Amino acid sequence: MAPKEMTVGEAAAALGLDAVGDLNVVIRGVATPAAAREDQLALAMDPKYLPGLREGAARAAVTPPDTDPVEYSLQAAIYAPRARFAMAGVTALFAKDRRKPAGAHPSAIIEEGAEVDPTASVGPYAIISAGARVGANVQLAAHCFVGEGAEIGRDCLFHPGVRVGHDVKIGQRCIVHSNAVIGADGFSFVTPEPGSVESAREKGVVVEGAENRVWVRIASLGAVVVGDDVEIGAGSTIDRGTVADTRIGDGVKIDNMVQIGHNVVVGENSLLCGQSGLAGSTEVGARVVLGGQSGVGDHSKLGDDVVVMGASGVSGVIASRSVIGGTPAIPREEIAKQLLSLRRLPRALEELAKLKNRFSRNEPSG
Amino acid sequence: MAPKEMTVGEAAAALGLDAVGDLNVVIRGVATPAAAREDQLALAMDPKYLPGLREGAARAAVTPPDTDPVEYSLQAAIYAPRARFAMAGVTALFAKDRRKPAGAHPSAIIEEGAEVDPTASVGPYAIISAGARVGANVQLAAHCFVGEGAEIGRDCLFHPGVRVGHDVKIGQRCIVHSNAVIGADGFSFVTPEPGSVESAREKGVVVEGAENRVWVRIASLGAVVVGDDVEIGAGSTIDRGTVADTRIGDGVKIDNMVQIGHNVVVGENSLLCGQSGLAGSTEVGARVVLGGQSGVGDHSKLGDDVVVMGASGVSGVIASRSVIGGTPAIPREEIAKQLLSLRRLPRALEELAKLKNRFSRNEPSG
């Protein structure tokens, strides 16, 4: 398939950005400044990438506003006042359309009683179970499994190997990456008598008789409900609820290998970075950001607009707009203070010992 | 399929719990108190959920003992002295039977020399390799792969996309969730001469010549042996042993995305929460609980009934019944003390500085 082709002027118009120079220069893709070929639009929105333009062959680039194209041997420049945001527009403009034609591959299994919209594409060896519904324009790739009674809203894109459990509901325009699992059973076990964790919490120790000699399973009667415009990363797992459903709000973005436990509720537009985890029954507000490898303990409650720094361990109730980090997570400015103090600590201990000595020497005896 | 239907009296009898009020009230499912419909049993075992009963339409509920049904507009109540344990019984009572009929789907591949019990169900596009054995009543879902010579005991339930390596042995009544991988090769490499990690451990630095210029692979000749009544979460991975087998004891419960390295031995009834990890050659005793995102370094040894708090990094030898947390993990009461001290530290450093100043002023000069 031929790459997309457009003029600098057309690209600028599509991006809603200003352009200077020869707007008729033709571009057939994008590249980093130093690697760009003559017909590629070099991406140099960040000033630190401008010098790279001289190494590459690009005739046109996206640059910070007011950059002089001539200074970087360009014939044209598109001005991007917000670099990262321009990146979204530019990459969308040049992304290849990889949609497969409508219809099910002959090897796909669509069980009796499943409803698949005729505009949907179902890949080879995919399985859609009885009672499941797949909406218009859905792209369901190879090896996907959709359980009984599950629903996938229109315009969703599922990459190969996604597993959707029975009765899971997924909204519109969601993107789910390979090998994600939506709707496994919750991890929920109980001992007939209070067990070691309960003992440790209440008494600080594992008392005699509090050993976990028997685990009884709590079944998951709830499902998972995923809103619209949600993205779920490769290998991520979202467990079903115990009685009510686990709920992922509209616009939530979930990176790779994120674990979301049973009964969790995630508010709209929250962003969960790679390898983060939400333990069972946790509630997360809207627009919360979880940094990579951060975790939230069970039954915690985070307000709106909370920012959790990477590698943090959060638990309890966290107020809206908090910026927190560390384990256990505390406000960012507290961490900074503690880290600084900690760095000074070895020396401070020496000073303390000295002071004690000097004081003892000076102190009147008796 | 119609939901299960039973009277309050029948449910109480099945649960072994006392009930009061009209035991003939019919229930057709369970729900949270506020969301319950007229024919649903509301789950209000925790006193904090009782007020919710007034918002819902339930005529019957599971409540703490001695709750007056009339006070919450109920016609009947089942008394649960231990809330979470009652949850296990109630959810089991109303869980839908999702077993597929015996027999292999026409698209399943059962290689020559594999033995599949006629009462087992093998889903579409599942593969059972030569020499593998699948026991009675096993439910093996779509897209599962069972390697050569592997054994799966009776009454196991495998969700879609599980991968079982050659010669892996899995006991009876195990549940394995989607995309788990049991029996990948161990991660085991060695440099011909001592490498950077060895140098760092012994000398604190990476000395000249200790760079890892060549990695030589150690093959995994062992398998994985999983006991009875084990549950393994979605996306979890258990590697095979180098010479002996990696061993998971009876009754062990493993959450999603848990990583278990080669040669690891996990004692019976241990509970490994989400995203926790056990590095190679670690031994874990019976009834150990690993909190979410906790990790145990290679060649460590944990006794029985150890409780590891979430997000902790454990290494070395840990005595039975220890309750530990932090990185490196230390006893729970030590952490509490350290955290408190740390919080006081910035101020203490100021005080120390002041004291030093005052002391210097007061100290006889010369």
Add this chain to the structure above:
Amino acid sequence: MAPKEMTVGEAAAALGLDAVGDLNVVIRGVATPAAAREDQLALAMDPKYLPGLREGAARAAVTPPDTDPVEYSLQAAIYAPRARFAMAGVTALFAKDRRKPAGAHPSAIIEEGAEVDPTASVGPYAIISAGARVGANVQLAAHCFVGEGAEIGRDCLFHPGVRVGHDVKIGQRCIVHSNAVIGADGFSFVTPEPGSVESAREKGVVVEGAENRVWVRIASLGAVVVGDDVEIGAGSTIDRGTVADTRIGDGVKIDNMVQIGHNVVVGENSLLCGQSGLAGSTEVGARVVLGGQSGVGDHSKLGDDVVVMGASGVSGVIASRSVIGGTPAIPREEIAKQLLSLRRLPRALEELAKLKNRFSRNEPSG
């Protein structure tokens, strides 16, 4: 299949090691000392395993140099000066050849325009998309998916359920374990105006108007390029680059459940242990070792031969040969000092308080 059979002398010759005693003793496999049968080579390279030889029935063992076979009831011993390195040789020697015959299983789908070398083996229900290329002697197991235009170099081994995205390039002799995902989209979103994370970074708080009300997606136009002799663990995920490719150097070894973000570059022979993660746009030098569950923040830069201890959180620029740990990661000797100080801190605070008291008492009033 019969196990491999060889004499002690043949084994020693193959391993390039010295042997003593009766070199004609026949061995048909390896085992741990205590569990070894008469015809198995016991692995007792570490002195601590020598006593176990008396419990087992082995007639031959691999031992530390100068071990007297007779002392451990052996007829022969192979001397291993470097225990772990000998393990690589021995396990390779006895590893069973599990290669499948060349050719595609009848159920494999090889799309029009894909090129599969006739010596490659393609397993049941595997899918090779249009334009993909699979090299000589490749072993591609069941349920694997290879996207459009992807390339897999000769002699690679792919276990069941691996997903390879379009245009991903994988070198020669790579081993990829079950359910790994190579080439999912990067996790890259931007708000039209500066959002909560930017606000938190710059101002320490989430200011009004900096809420993430809209996420705009940055598409991934780049691919993933994996070098030669790379191993990728079960369930690991490597995302494609935004404009340039994500790059994994020759000889890199990646454990299970490792997450590698978009645009990341990993230098040759680096070793990434289980559940570690590299956030987007991070650059890692050659021969770097990441301990288990460690993470590196986005846009970080690690030099060559860096050793990151397990469970650490790294960010920023890290000099070559650094040995670091903790979160945020600092040099190993600093951590040791801080941990020691921290342990002393509770007592030091008491001493400080006492000193303050005594000083106040002694200080001249007024």
